[in-house]
Amino acid sequence: MKRRRFEENFFKGIMIFCFLLVASSLGFILFIVVMKGLPALNWAMLTQTPKGGYYLGKEGGILNAIIGSIYLAGGGTLLALILGLPIAFYVGVYSRKSKIADWVRLSLDILWGVPSIVYGAFGFILMLSMGMRASLLGGIITLALLELPIMTRAMDEVIRMVPRDLEQASYALGATRFETAFRVVIRQTLPGIITAILLAFGRGIGDAASVLFTAGYTDRLPGGLLQPVASLPLAVFFQLGTPFPEVQQRAYSAALVLTFIVLIISLGSRWLSNRLSRFAHE
Amino acid sequence: MNNLKTAKQLNSFPKKRSLLRLSRGSKERFTDKLFLSISLLPVVLIALLVLALWLRTQPIFESQSLWSLLLGQTWHPIKKQFGFLPFIAGTVWVTLVAMVLSVPVCLFSAIYLSEYARPSTRTIMKPLLDLLAAIPSVVYGVWGMLAIVPWIQKSFAPFMNKWLGYIPFFKVNNPTGFGIMAGGVVLAVMVAPFIIAITYEVLQAVPNGLRQASLAVGATQWETIKFVVMRQCLPGVIAGIVLGASRALGETMAVLMVVGNVPQLPTSIFDAAYPLPALIANNYGEMLTIPLYDAALMGASLILLLVVLVFNILSTLILSRIVGRTWT
């Protein structure tokens, strides 16, 4: 009996330890990024583009990357939404439980696990075949592909939660499926849809491997859809690659800015969905 | 209550005329077709990914066979020698080390959350895992370079070398700290939120009656978990681990920044390695300047894609049977 109770307590202890280890790793990561990133962070970093000699440690900032990332992730999210919303509605409202819906869900789940570097390579092939070069548009398309499964699956999950009788009530009043989807279901699921959009945006803005091939990099602010564009993750990556400590310091600051943006989006979407769902359920 | 509100919303439908001045019926038929065709996009996209990478890889088979590619050990693009073995080995090593570090911790955490933790602890954990999953790959890389690599270089590697250095597996041949171990630690933390979330869901899908059946004959909670809950969940847990492994396999930037990037066949966990994603990301700039180089790199992407596809399809099918979904 003593042995059994010891075993119980022993494993419970291990579990609590593991749990605390995982929970504290987030704190550890944030601590390191803040500690190393804060010293070099200043106003000029956030408001200026790189000046001549920036990569040797001279003046300038990463505004090009901040704006570029917002353009890239914003465009990618918009494109993913244009494609993802109809898919989520088709799967969730038009033909729930059909074979096609199952196949679409399965493919989305599979796409969700495809590494971003593979999307990058695919985007690169796509651009070559269209005769494009690394550009904002290329990055947007690639990010949209990356974000599509994340966003659509998240929307699908909330649409599934809509009570069946709500839809039935709508059909009973003579509404078409399109009307049901875009007038009834969308109102009920708006908080969830916004969360899904922000989730995808957060994933898009932090991704480096997919834009590496397709968006290029430039010290200037984004010029147009067909111009190359800088991004925050790559700003971190490239500045770390220089041999100058001052520049590496700035890489840490850029990482801090990126982390900050992503955390705000993650926490914000949680807050927003909590607030909005309170209204939705009246 | 809900229905009442809906009825009010619906009443306004017929009054508004559709923008295109189509009848509602034909508009419905049009959107049906449109939505169906957009919905087929994901299915088509998978096929396109494989096809495009396959076609771009083709040129390399003119000079080399599949086996010499997969088993070749020399990587010398200018001499048209493209042996993938060091990169495949690097990927396997880093992924395995990451999984060995991550899986036990994740399983215990998920079991704790599902079986022991109070509801308040559970509600904290969800946003915490979300945040951990939201941190960008490069930030993990920065963390690895600043925290993990120095720790391995100064403490962990010398310690292991001193006590276990006679085993090749733990011998330190590379004093920099950049290597498989660093990549493994960073990846272990990166995949943790996925594995925990999936395992947690699989555990939650076990009916409580089954736990109670075991507790009722006087089993302790741990015995119930060990003999009943885990046995019931095993397929799902394995699927979750496989899904985690496929994430680790394809992870690029964070690994690239800490793993050392030396194309060799590693023998120790402290050796530098050069996983496939790092190979692709590091050389994209030159790939169009050297003949066949682009085909080789696309081939690397294709290998990665195919392995990940197999892993994902298997685990997704298993999981969809257990919990009805895989998305966390």
Next chain:
Amino acid sequence: MDAHVQTIDLNAYYGAIPALKNVNLEIPKNQITVIMGPSGCGKTTLLKTINRFLELTDGTRISGKVLIDGEDIYGQGVDVTEIRKKAGLLAQRPYPLPMSIYENVAYGLRIHNMKHGRELDQAVEHHLREAGLWEEVKDRLRSPATGLSIGQQQRLCLARGLAVEPELLLGDEPTSALDPISAQHIEQRLLDLKNEYTIVLVTHILRQAKRLADYVVFMYLGEVVESGPARQVFESPQQERTRAYLEGQF
């Protein structure tokens, strides 16, 4: 009367909501005690306090005492697994463990390290016979328990519960998920077993209560309205509410 289980001023709460109010009961040894009452009256909650299952639900609280053989099962230093071993459970639905028929019955014996080898085989056979399942499964002891019909599964669960040699047998509407013939099977088993075990049964089926009960507890809104020997309660209930329930007014 020889009380096997006794509750003293027992109160139970789900959060702030009381589920049991001042329950004082004596459950006689080696008889079938039936707890009846309309749904939501707290009869399952009462049953769950006897094997300390109530604490498995988050936010539940208990005050008062539950004594088995005069020992307070909520007392200091009491090993909850010993209590649960003493009080076998037959749940609403059968939950065969994810293992073979044999292993299901042997499970508790292995956990408590009670029997080994040949002895274990004999015990498994004995308890499968006790549950009236042996003849049906003796040729496929090694096949998964989930392959049995639902009625057979419930008898397997009975055998699994009996294997650890409990003193009490708690049944939480154990026939509610079964077809009439399987239900009859279980009822017959319970009648056979009552000489060796104290049986406490929760049911909302009045006819079943009448068929099985030696002693009856009638509950309503968390309170024990009336308890006593079956004949007395069924034939001349003392309380108005009991009478109303027996006449089918709930």
